[in-house]
Amino acid sequence: MELRDIETFLALAEELHFGRTAQRLHVTTARVSQVIKQQERRIGGQLFDRSTRTVRLTPLGAQLRDDLGPVYAGLLESLERARQASRGITGTLRVGMIPFNTYDLRPFWTTFRIRHPQWALQIRRASFVDPFAALRTGEQDILVAWLPVDEPDLTVGPVLFSDRRILAVSADHELAERASVSVEMLADFPNGSGEGLPDYWEDAYLPFQSPRGLVIERRALLANGDDLIHLVSLGETVQVFPVHVTDYWAMPDVRWLPITDLTRLRYALVWRTETEMVRAMARVVSDLGALLR
Helix, strand or coil: CCHHHHHHHHHHHHHCCHHHHHHHHCCCHHHHHHHHHHHHHHHCCCCEEECCCCEEECHHHHHHHHHHHHHHHHHHHHHHHHHHHHCCCCEEEEEEECCCCCCCCHHHHHHHHHHCCCEEEEEEECCCCCCCHHHHHCCCCEEEEECCCCCCCCEEEEEEEEECEEEEEECCCCCCCCCCECHHHHCCCCEEEECCCCHHHHHHHCCCECCCCCECCEEEEECCHHHHHHHHHCCCCEEEEEHHHHHCCCCCCEEEEEECCCCCEEEEEEECCCCHHHHHHHHHHHHHCCEEC
16 A cells, blocks of 8 residues: 555545545546545445545544554655754754744744754744644644643743733624723623643633632633634634734734733743753743743
């Protein structure tokens, strides 16, 4: 089975739709169908149950998916390492970003690349769902996250920047015409949140109670900031964000209101396994010092 055929099978096993799989792989639906039929003939069994309305994995197909998934991922990783080695790159530092301001932090990234041309730097958005999981599984080497981070198995490194907090509301929200808001006001409206956040960490971002002891309700549990701002624009929630998001989201149906009584959020490097590359990035941040918006 060729690498492209494995990719086709795994994509269909995920999408369970021939049309979407074809779009994802930039091939025709007929080509996807042909590849799957060839695989089934070679294996001697049906991998998918097809009907006019649904596509489902058979038990044989599910077994093959579970067996091939890790093998395929390992092959891609090996090929990428070989490509990097051909360019003199001996490793990749993988950084997950909870904040949105990758561009603002470019002095850190540029300095790291100049100092360490033998290493690649990969920067990706981090999920709001169980945000420390990728560090623990080894999918990320470093996470940029707000403080405090009080996890026994994780190390908190130097601070990259601090930022004020701002409230996003829909343009027709009753708060939209105010010049600013207080934390106390947030208890009157549903707020959004990520899933699987440690309580202490979420409370540091937005308290669970107002200064007078009223509950600040979390209604929407979502996986990323794009979903949160979408619900804000529809008027379904209000949402606290660090102020840097206003540089990246220009939305006519959202108003941004300063929050007068929340302190700055500090964002730092967090890691689980201290490697030479991790130490090198920590030195860069320490040498340049934290940014202040």
